[in-house]
Amino acid sequence: MKNKIIFFQSFPDIRKLLLICLLSIFCWAISPSFVYAQRIDTSANRVKTDFNIPFKRIGSIKPRTTHEIKSSNWILGCETLDRDMADYEQYKEYIAPLGIKRLRMQAGWAKTEKVKGKYEWAWLDKIIDDAVKRSFQPWLETSYGNTIYPNGGGVNLSAGVPQSPEALAAWDKWVEALVKRYKDKVKDWEVWNEPNFGDNTINTPEMVADLNIRTAQIIKRIQPDAKISGLSMGHIDLQYADAFFKILHDKGKMSLFDNMTYHDYVYNPDANNGHVAELRRVLDTYAPDVKLRQGENGCPSTGGFGRGALGDYAWSELTQAKWNTRRMLANLGHDIECSILGIIDINYPAVNSPISKLNVKGIIESDSTKRAIRPKMAYYAMQHVTSVFDHSLRRIKQVHPTYNPNAVAAKGEVKYNKSTDRSLAVYGYSHQTTGKQLFSIWVDEYIPTDSNQTRDISFTFINGNFDQPVYVDILTGGVYEIPANQWSKDGSKYTFKNIPVYDAPVLIADKSLLSIR
Template sequence: MERLIFCGSVVPKDPKEIKFSRLGIGFEKLDRGVFDPERAYDKLAKIGVKWVRVQSGWQRTERERGKYDFGWLDAIVDRLRSDGMTPWMNIVYGNSLYDERAADVFGAVGCPPIFSKEAHSAWLAYVRALTAHFCGRVEYYEIWNEPDGKSCWKHGPNPQEYGRFALETARAIKEGDPEAKAVGGALCYANIHFLEAAAEAGFFDEIDAVSYHCYTPFDKAMRDHCLAITALARLYKPGIEIIQGESGTQSRSGGNGALKRGAWSERKQAKYMVRHLISDLLCGVKFASYFSCMDMIEALRGLSSDKSTYQDYGYFGVLSARFDEDGFAIGEYKPKPSYRTLQTLASVFAGEWQVVPLPVLPRPDKSDRIFGSDVNDFAVQSGGFERPDGSRAYVYWYAADLMTTEYEGTVSLQVAGMPGEVRLIDLFDGSIYRLPESICERLGGNRMTLHNLPIRDYPMLLTFGDFYSEREQA
């Protein structure tokens, strides 16, 4: 990067100033009280994301039959809204008042209320009460969490069961609030057979959006997953919104949960984040949510009677934590490198834009920088964005194996028909650069060749015009 001319850094945005955004973060598991939200709110607000996923916690809310205490959830929703963020709600889990099995499980996780008419009726009554209570404050409601995984559908995933459950829950959501949006899916596996089998049971009849979760170190697998779900969903309901509801990874080895066996580090976590969120945006999702704000226990397989079964620490957070003897997240809640990466993405991609093809073409050339040639054109991952004012941005990276490689190379690009000043933004750390004449060869009109640009194993963004105009000058 030393050949580039550093000219500033991306300035984090206050969510109150952002009218539109496609980026979010998870603020989950407060139904099980695993961290102190009061100590996280200020740092959460300074990230600049708009969408915040919270979990509704039937078990915590209805402790006496037919009586709902939404006070704890009101405090979360109202604080997020006052800080300029948009909460959306994952409606979960079971309730031991109506299901003896749920009494044995910490947080009643994975105990769907489908085994008795009483439990199912109580669930629907709770959903109606929930959406009526939050009418005007919450719009999007997600139906259950990862029903295709055994941790969250403990008697064994069944797509027909979930399809019927989603249909009836979606109706209850709208009975409580006719303006609410019902989100189905929250699927943890890349399995379109599950989704189509659920469709046969009425899954798509009442829902307004489909959500998916994706935990994989492979960019292509993630994009294939999103595009396949989108294609199937829009066969049943053209134009239906697609939401990425969870995707993230750990910042160290020795954790629990998805991708736990990998030799992760804080740097790898941040690179994973930017690669995946950019890929989500290029797939055209309504919004994409990083999992998660906090390091915290996974708390998906715990037994109520044995706290050792849910002291399964996960290190997915953009804020780090230590843990007390009960598994509660304590300490400073200190930002990791991924915190700055998410700030950068949230600021750069705030506001309206659309995914578009751009007249930018990788063309390998000799590269003295690496005593060889530029990266092959077919190895470059890329995409384009355009704002309503016509400003554009071209994102590119080399999808090297995150676990074994720290990649640095060069790429040369042919550019045509792209007016405006050119800048390069490092989406990992927010650094902004001008391109010297030795790199940017002007050929007349809006034609140029960019010679031997740096390319890394995470996305960097070339902006043309005022795609990102708010710069903190060095």
């Protein structure tokens, strides 16, 4: 034994090698793919609130991964990678467990072409290749501009679009090179982010329409089956939108676009439904077949001026979770695709940005180093949404309130009566095959609060279809038995008594529509 010790001590390089090996094993153990997966709480009681339901809990919603969901209404914001405000490597392991396939990203002309005529693709290749390998579907935006060209457009929010002949020619080359490189991996494109951001008067509707047209034409020439999003309006400005749409229509270019996107941050997530309907009517004037897409929206998890849209309110992780799920389900209830900003908190202070503090709209907590710290409550609540509302459900387009609990509903229509005159959001869905139903319900008349106080409200659904109705709280994922003495059936009329309702979504659903653990 003594000889062995002397032998080991006489070879310090061996000890160093062993130490390096041990450190390598340790580093592997704490690598992103190992650690981040461990930071996702998979327990049934991971969301803890003071939500008190007087029903028997029979389980919880089982989250489903991207690979388990064929398609859905949801898009996940993975923005600002082009300006290094977030790090894809930090959060990539969190995406698949969330159950969302489509990812919104900016391509970053200025980050890719730092020397005129020379493209450095390595940073974007790494992201796109990894996303596609994981079966994600990038929705890639061609903006922003590039300051190496005169009047080449800015590189941030409120930036002007490229204007000079040299810059526009370089833009055309950039778009062509971008699409040729990724046409086999990216099918969904967008042109320029929020041209009317804030008080921006630089980007007129005429300039932005022309840029959208020239960009879309290049994309379609190279990739005829591409889907292109136009406008990407920073806030709903009906006059701006009307001018933009009219130019596309008059030039016969509206058919280049699959959808028109808008971003509309409002404190009450349900407050803009009427405004969006007005935008739809404006678009219908020119292109009734072109869809609307809510291309970006989200809510902070803490308040504070300088944190971006909606920052001047006392938000919390609870109110963020309520806001995000209400917005997701309201968009679904109006057949509008929904993108949530974003996967992680964004480090805007790292660059010259109009937002001066960490933008805490992420559903994963981050810090000034851009590291992923932990999922917030909204992450888990959104898992519950994506698990339930997938391609297997069809929206019941005619769900109408009635004051008469004995009313008659036409085929394909559902009428409901509620025991309150308070404003509620009520949307209905049926299974594509079985026809069994689900209704999402929440109080929609005010900004989400930190209170989970419920009101007991009774409902009658005419033309209902349930075998075993259960109650679901979307925030916690809890699934509860509705007591036999609190629901009844009379033909196709179903009555539910004293159902707890509050300012976050709850469901009355046939149990067969849920994945329960």
